[in-house]
Amino acid sequence: MKTTIKFLLIIVSFGITSCNDAKVDKNIAMYTQTWDQIINDGNLDLINDTNFTEDITMVSSPENVVGIDNFKAYYSNFVTGFSDVEFTIEDVFGQGDKLVKHWNFKGTHSGEFFGMPATGNTVDVTGTTLVTMKDGKIAKEQDFFDNMVFLQQLGVLSNPDNVNAINHLYNSFAAGDIDSVLAGLDANVVWNEAEGNAYADGNPYIGPEAVLNGVFARVGGEWDGFKLVNIELHDMSNNQVLATLRYNGTYKKTKKSIDAQVAHLWTLKDGKAIAFQQYVDTKQLADASK
Structure with a gap:
């Protein structure tokens, strides 16, 4: 009897793990394809209620960017501010509704970027993003990267060396x-x-x-x-x-x-x-x- 119970627990555990793995794989596929098309193809219209929750939140300072319209306006600076863009997701993994993305962004500052006129400078920045998914949609993101290096590459700040x-x-x-x-x-x-x-x-x-x-x-x-x-x-x-x-x-x-x-x-x-x-x-x- 004990052997039978143990066997059933293994089967149930395996089934739950398989479902979780399938869910993570589905989230990863949706997430990577969506951001590839938004940044590399410049398709800002994909920032919509099909791919993002209505209250999509980007954790930021001094205040968060909340809502599809604000989120879209924020990322329009990257799409219109840079040309020769190469956005690469180097690695992505997760558990449940949580994903971690390791990414690289390259581009030429050829347009206005958050009010900054084009400098012609090239940027090459690597970072990590913590992601929360909800019902197959992107619900929250928080980016971590060396903002000092990014600003130095843009020419806003000088290299201390x-x-x-x-x-x-x-x-x-x-x-x-x-x-x-x-x-x-x-x-x-x-x-x-x-x-x-x-x-x-x-x-x-x-x-x-x-x-x-x-x-x-x-x-x-x-x-x-x-x-x-x-x-x-x-x-x-x-x-x-x-x-x-x-x-x-x-x-x-x-x-x-x-x-x-x-x-x-x-x-x-x-x-x-x-x-x-x-x-x-x-x-x-x-x-x-x-």
């Missing part, structure tokens, strides 16, 4: 390690000397070799004791760093010295300088060369 990267360039220049300076420049860096500076004749210098031959080699050949002093670095938005400093040196031909006020505006991407703009007292440089 940018100042360190530029500081390394100046330290390398002071040490005479030009190879390290060039290594910190992007292969397609756009370098501009100040208008009125003699070295502006090659603007814009494209690539490290052009900077080496058109600027650094000429500075080394024409100036004695050329150095950068009183350097102060200022972290800016949009992955830019402003350096305020002075140029000291003696022009070889005339033996005239300079103590010129200077500003450098650097733009960085992935830890390397992609653009440089110099501002300097060009009259003082010109007077020293005469």
